[in-house]
Structure formats: structure tokens, C-alpha cells
Amino acid sequence: MTVSKISKVNASLETQRTALINHPIYDNITTLRELKIFMEHHVFAVWDFMSLLKSLQKQLAGPAMPWLPPENRTATRLINEIVLGEESDETPDGKFSSHFELYLQSMTDCGANVASINEFLHLIRRCVSVREAAAQTNVPRSVRLFLDNTFDTIESQQTIRIAAAFTFGREDLLPAIFEKIVDRLNLQNHGKLDNFRYYLNRHIELDAEHHGPMAERMIESLCGDNASNWQLAKLAARDALQARLCLWDGMHQQIQIARLSHQESFSLQS
Numbered sequence: 324m325t326v327s328k329i330s331k332v333n334a335s336l337e338t339q340r341t342a343l344i345n346h347p348i349y350d351n352i353t354t355l356r357e358l359k360i361f362m363e364h365h366v367f368a369v370w371d372f373m374s375l376l377k378s379l380q381k382q383l384a385g386p387a388m389p390w391l392p393p394e395n396r397t398a399t400r401l402i403n404e405i406v407l408g409e410e411s412d413e414t415p416d417g418k419f420s421s422h423f424e425l426y427l428q429s430m431t432d433c434g435a436n437v438a439s440i441n442e443f444l445h446l447i448r449r450c451v452s453v454r455e456a457a458a459q460t461n462v463p464r465s466v467r468l469f470l471d472n473t474f475d476t477i478e479s480q481q482t483i484r485i486a487a488a489f490t491f492g493r494e495d496l497l498p499a500i501f502e503k504i505v506d507r508l509n510l511q512n513h514g515k516l517d518n519f520r521y522y523l524n525r526h527i528e529l530d531a532e533h534h535g536p537m538a539e540r541m542i543e544s545l546c547g548d549n550a551s552n553w554q555l556a557k558l559a560a561r562d563a564l565q566a567r568l569c570l571w572d573g574m575h576q577q578i579q580i581a582r583l584s585h586q587e588s589f590s591l592q593s
Contacts (some may be wrong), residue, residue, distance in 0.1 A: 328543065328546065328553050329539050329542065329543060331553075331557075332487075332491065332542075332553070332556060332557050332560060333491075335557055335560075335561065336491060336557075336560055336561060336564055339561065339564035339565060339568060340496065340564065342568055343496045343564065343567060343568055343571060344496060344498045345498075346568075346571045346575065347575060348361070348571055348574055348575040348578065349498065349500050349501055349504065351575060351578050351579060351582070352501075352504050352578065353504075354508070355433060355434075355508050355511070355512050355515070356581070357578050357581070357582065358433070358435075358504070358505070358508055358516075359430075359433065359434065359435040359436070360574065360577055360578050360581055361574055361578065362426075362429070362430050362433075362435045362519075363430070363435055363436050363439065363440075364463060364465070364466055364570070364573065364574045364577065365574070366423075366426055366427065366430060366437075366440050367440065367443075367462065367466045367469070367470065368466075368469060368567070368570060369422065369423050369426045370423050370440070370444075371469065371470055371473045372409075372423075372489075372493075373409065373410070373421065373422075373423050374473065374474075374477065375473060375476070375477065375485060375488060375489045376402075376405065376406060376409055376410075376489060377406070377410075378477045378485055379402055379482070379485050379486055379489055380402050380403065380406050382480070382482045382485060383395060383398050383399045383402050383482065384399050384402065384403060395544060395545065397540070397541075397544040398486075398541045398544045398545055401537045401538070401540055401541040401544075402541060404533075404537060405533075405534050405537055405538065408529050408533065408534060409421065409422055409529075409534070412425070412525060412529075414521075415518075415521055422522065422525070422526060425518060425521070425522045425525075426519075426522055427440065428518050429516065429518040429519035429522055432515050432516070432517070432518050432519070433512065433515040433516055433519065434515070439460050439461070439462060442459075442460045443456050443457065443460045443462065446459060446460065453470055453474050454467075454470070454471065454474070457470055463573060463577065464573065465569060465570050465572065465573020465574065465576075465577075466570065466573070468566070468569060468570075468573075469566050469567070469569065469570040472562065472563070472566035473488065473563075473566070476488045476559065476562075476563070481555070481559075482545060483542075483545050483546060483552050483555050483556050483559070484555060484556075484559040485559075486538075486541060486542055486545055486556070487542060487555070487556035487557070487559035487560045487563070488559050488560065488562070488563035489538060490538040490539060490541070490542050490560070491560035491563060491564065492560065492563030492564055492566075492567055493530060493534075493535065493538070496564075496567065497523070497527075501523075502520075502523055502524075502527075505519060505520055505523060506520065542556060
């Protein structure tokens with residue numbers, strides 16, 4: 324059987340993917356306090372993911388005005404369909420929301436701190452650059468490095484590089500054990516994580532059944548039989564996963580620091 328080019332790229336990423344899925348951070352999220360720290364970092368990756376998505380749509384579908392027929396109709400159809408689900412998915416109450424906004428609501432529900440991400444977005448709306456906005460809002464270093472990597476990719480304006488980062492650095496890297504952690508914490512905290520559970524379930528469902536396969540078809544359409552294109556895709560994918568691994572390491576470190584601080588505070592009170 325001939326091994327597909329997509330399968331070869333995935334095989335080349337096995338080390339990074341395994342490191343992310345088996346990352347020790349999941350063993351250290353045992354309380355709602357620790358999950359909040361995860362969310363306060365991870366929300367920037369959710370926003371960043373949407374930025375990759377919209378950048379890719381702009382690359383493939385072109386500017387709104389004046390309109391011109393797309394060069395790659397297959398890739399354009401696929402990216403537009405993915406945008407529909409990610410930017411305006413149906414919510415549990417029958418309304419519509421981006422996955423980012425659903426994530427932000429989930430943070431509010433469970434009492435996570437949304438001040439940093441909200442101030443960051445406020446600055447972005449005022450046309451402050453992403454890097455400067457991250458600096459002004461004192462975003463953690465691991466998050467800033469992650470954003471730098473993504474926006475280096477976006478600013479390259481290399482469609483295949485952006486598409487590869489989007490396709491292979493997706494949110495399907497949250498393992499099943501993370502869902503179980505959230506389910507347990509939701510029961511312990513009287514449903515405060517209901518919206519977060521919906522976000523996770525919806526994201527996993529769309530990734531596995533729709534957006535993941537669509538993104539892979541998009542990469543195949545963009546790269547074709549060009550070996551250089553596939554090499555660029557592989558390198559960009561590896562770079563995106565390595566950046567995510569560094570983000571995971573940073574979140575893990577912050578959770579450990581917060582846990583130690585809490586234990587010391589508790590000991591002093593005792």
C-alpha cells in the first residue's frame with residue numbers, strides 16, 4: 324500500500340505529538356485553581372488559532388473587495404467551511420458563537436481571570452501590534468513566545484506554511500485524560516465547567532469528523548505533487564508543534580509554582 328504524503332508528515336511529527344499528549348501537565352491539574360491557570364494561558368492559544376484560521380482564509384479566498392475568483396477552489400471551499408464552524412458555531416442555547424468566545428465564557432463561569440486576555444484584545448482593537456499588546460498586558464513569557472511563532476508564520480504570507488501550522492498544530496492535541504479531569508472538576512464544582520465541557524466536546528467532534536479531515540485535504544490540494552511544498556509543510560508543522568510544547572512547559576511550570584505557593588501559605592496559616 325502506498326503511504327500518503329499526509330501520513331508521512333504525521334509520522335515525522337510523532338515525537339512532538341506524543342510529548343504533548345503525554346505531557347506531565349495533565350497529572351498536575353487536580354483542582355479548579357490549577358485548571359484556571361491552564362485556561363488563563365491556553366485562551367491565548369485559542370485566540371491565536373483563530374488568527375491563523377482567518378489569515379489562511381485571507382490567503383486563499385483573497386480580500387473582500389474587489390472580488391476575484393480563487394486560484395484554488397478546493398482549498399477555498401474547505402477553509403470557508405472550517406471558518407463557518409470555528410467562528411460561528413451553534414451554542415447550547417441555540418445561538419451562535421466563535422469557539423474563542425465560548426472559551427472566554429467558560430473562563431468567566433468558573434472564575435478564571437479574564438482581565439489579561441480582555442486587555443490584550445482591547446489593545447488589538449486599538450491597532451496595537453500583537454507583540455506590543457502582549458508586552459503591555461504582561462502576558463507570560465511562554466505565551467509571548469508562542470504568539471511570536473504564530474505571527475512569524477502569518478507574516479511570512481506563505482500559504483503552505485500557514486496551512487501546515489493550522490492543520491498539524493490543532494487543538495486535537497488535548498488528550499482524553501484532559502476531558503476526564505474537566506468532567507471530575509465540573510462535578511466537584513457544581514456545573515461551573517458545563518460550558519467548558521461543551522467547548523471541549525464540540526471541538527473534538529468537529530476536529531475528528533470534519534475540520535481535521537478537511538484541513539488535511541486542503542494541505543494535499545495546496546502541496547500537490549511538489550516535493551518542496553511538502554518539505555515546507557513538514558518543517559512548518561514541526562515548528563508549530565515545538566512552539567506548543569514550549570507553551571505547555573510554561574503552563575506546567577506556572578501550575579507548579581502556584582501549587583508550591585499555596586502549600587507554603589497553607590503551612591503558615593496552620
